[in-house]
Structure formats: C-alpha cells, structure tokens
Amino acid sequence: MSRLRTVLTATTLALILVVATACGNAVNEEGASQQPQGAALRIRLGTQDFPEAKIMGELWRQALAVNGYTVDLQKGVGPAAELDKLLQEHKIDGHVAYTGTVLSVVAGQPVSGLDPEATYARARDFYRTRNMSMSAMTPFENKDAIATTRTYAQANQLSSVADLKKLTTFRLGARPEFQDLHLGLQGLVEVYGLSNAGFVPVPVGQQYAALDSGAVDAVDAFTTDPQLVGDDYEVLADPELLFGSQNVVMTVDSGKLEVVGEEKFLAVVDAVNRSLTQKSIVDLNAAVTSGQPDVEVARRYLRDAGLLQPYRSGGN
Known part of the structure; x- marks a missing residue:
C-alpha cells in the first residue's frame, strides 16, 4: 500500500504540474491573442x-x-x-x-x-x-495644366501658357465647370490675359481624343496623365503657378x-x-x-x- 500510495502521489503531483503549466500557457496565449506580436x-x-x-x-x-x-x-x-x-x-x-x-x-x-x-x-x-x-x-x-499636340506647339512656337496670348484665337477644351473656375478659364484670362480662348466643353477623359481629332487646339490636362507617355503632346509651362x-x-x-x-x-x-x-x-x-x-x-x-x-x- 505504501508503494502504491507513493506512485499515486507522484502521479498526482505530475498531473498538477501539467495542469498548472497548461494554465500558464493558456494565460500567455490569451494575452498574445489580445496583443499579437507586431500588432503595434x-x-x-x-x-x-x-x-x-x-x-x-x-x-x-x-x-x-x-x-x-x-x-x-x-x-x-x-x-x-x-x-x-x-x-x-x-x-x-x-x-x-x-x-x-x-x-x-x-x-x-x-x-x-x-x-x-x-x-x-x-x-x-x-x-x-x-x-x-x-x-x-x-x-x-499631378496638377492641372494646359496641353496641346506636339505638332501644334511646334507650329505656333508654344512652350508656356503665356505663349497662347499671341494667337489670334484658339479653342480650349475642358470639363464644363472649368469655364467658371479661377483654377480654370477665369484664371487663365485674369493671370495670362487669354481672352482669345474659345471654350469647348469636353467630358473628362475625352480631352486627348478631342485634340487628336482637331476639335480643339488645347485642353485642360493633368501632368501625370498616362497619355503623356511618348512625344505626341506638349504640356505648356505655368510660370505664374496659376494651378498651384x-x-x-x-x-x-x-x-x-x-x-x-x-x-x-x-x-x-x-x-x-x-x-x-x-x-x-x-x-x-x-x-x-x-x-x-x-x-x-x-x-x-x-x-x-x-x-x-x-x-x-x-x-x-
């Protein structure tokens, strides 16, 4: 009986240690799940x-x-x-x-x-x-800019928005609201004196097609437009930083x-x-x-x- 009691006692102690260890691990894992490594x-x-x-x-x-x-x-x-x-x-x-x-x-x-x-x-x-x-x-x-075809820019010696003033007239294509914006046609008239611009409403995304077809001479573009890959178009400089x-x-x-x-x-x-x-x-x-x-x-x-x-x- 003494030997059996010793074995049982040892076994009981072992089980207690296992349970205690498991409980300790459970607490650690619970804490880890609340704040996993790298969560911060x-x-x-x-x-x-x-x-x-x-x-x-x-x-x-x-x-x-x-x-x-x-x-x-x-x-x-x-x-x-x-x-x-x-x-x-x-x-x-x-x-x-x-x-x-x-x-x-x-x-x-x-x-x-x-x-x-x-x-x-x-x-x-x-x-x-x-x-x-x-x-x-x-x-x-990535900001508004005025762009033309490279051919049109070379034929009229255009490198800056200011150069458009020397044209007798030109057709500017842009989204409809551009006509009444300071960061648009109103600003181009006030800052660069482009009263020679005839405004042509062009839906967003169709401005380059309008240039290619000859429906307009210049358009409101964005300086990171994917169409600007290659040499087809000329983005005119904005020396007065009208568009910020x-x-x-x-x-x-x-x-x-x-x-x-x-x-x-x-x-x-x-x-x-x-x-x-x-x-x-x-x-x-x-x-x-x-x-x-x-x-x-x-x-x-x-x-x-x-x-x-x-x-x-x-x-x-």
Whole structure:
C-alpha cells in the first residue's frame, strides 16, 4: 500500500504540474491573442478612387510590409474631403494626399502662385493644428495644366501658357465647370490675359481624343496623365503657378506615428516618395490604365528601384 500510495502521489503531483503549466500557457496565449506580436505596427491607410492614388497606396503598403508593418489598405475610399473626415474620426490612420488639395479643399486656402515648398509648408502647418503629420513630398506633381499636340506647339512656337496670348484665337477644351473656375478659364484670362480662348466643353477623359481629332487646339490636362507617355503632346509651362502645386504626401495621425515608430516609418515612406519622378509616375499610370494590376505594377517598380528590402539608414 505504501508503494502504491507513493506512485499515486507522484502521479498526482505530475498531473498538477501539467495542469498548472497548461494554465500558464493558456494565460500567455490569451494575452498574445489580445496583443499579437507586431500588432503595434499595423496601420490603416485610405486612397482616392483613381489609379494614381491606388498606386501610391500600393507602393507604400508593399515597402512598409518588408519592413515589418501591416498596412490595411482601403482603396477608392473617396475624395479628399471624405478621407479627411475619416482621418479625423480615427476610422483610418492616414491617406494619400495632394498638397494643393489639402490647402484648397481641406483648409480652404488659396493655392495659386505657391511653389511646391510653400504649398508643402502651409499644408504641414495646417495639419499640425489637427495633430496630423505629413511625409516628405514626391518630386512629381499631378496638377492641372494646359496641353496641346506636339505638332501644334511646334507650329505656333508654344512652350508656356503665356505663349497662347499671341494667337489670334484658339479653342480650349475642358470639363464644363472649368469655364467658371479661377483654377480654370477665369484664371487663365485674369493671370495670362487669354481672352482669345474659345471654350469647348469636353467630358473628362475625352480631352486627348478631342485634340487628336482637331476639335480643339488645347485642353485642360493633368501632368501625370498616362497619355503623356511618348512625344505626341506638349504640356505648356505655368510660370505664374496659376494651378498651384500638387505634390503627393502621406497624411497620417501624429499619435499613430508615435505608436508605429515615427523615424523608421517615415523613412520608408520618404524613400519611396523620393524615387518617384514625373516620368516614373506617368509610366506607372500608363501601365495600370492599360490593364495591369496595380499590385503587380507597384511590386515591379519597387523591385527595380531597390525598395523591396528592409530599410537601412543611409542605404535606400
């Protein structure tokens, strides 16, 4: 009996140890499920509903992923005002933003005449009042511009919007509301004296077809339109900066930046932004509008740029 009692006691103790160990593991696992490793490095980003904004979101998402961040990317959420609202309500942590749009749409400030640096500084100062931060801006801009065919520009010696004034008359095609906007025909008349412009309403997306057909002589374009790949069209310079400046930044909640680690997080985003020239973004837009998935287009670009690898200070 003594030997049996000893065996039972040892067995009971062993079982108690197993149960205790299991209970301890259960507590640890429960805690882990509430705060899994790397959860602090999760961030929610939103984009507008057009290809370039989605490309920017993908570039950031993939570059951040190889650096240990999990990005919940919500593409096509809405225009700038909607993204700003969601950010203020903490439904997203950040989004793709254009500096001029931040000033004009979100802050309600004028943008004409401001160069990229001044526009960035004013947008940054505005966001600071809301406890929001901005990444570094891209070298490229996506803003309104006046474009003609290359043939028309060469025949009339056009390189600047101001050069259009020397024409007897010309036909300007643009979306209907452009006619009454300061950042449109009204501004072209006031700033450049283009009272010789005859306005032709052209639906968005059909302006290049209108140029090609000869229905208009010049159009309102955007400086990163995929149609600008190649030499068919000439974008006229805007020396008075009537259309302001529109560089891309990531707008992000400052509190969230503290959680994810501001220095490294912004270093990764800034490295992507610094690499994006006017030509590179036009090429990316062209690839996506031709039917290639933005996920693949972004991955290929990052790989070729050496950005699909962990960020090293002074490296990327």
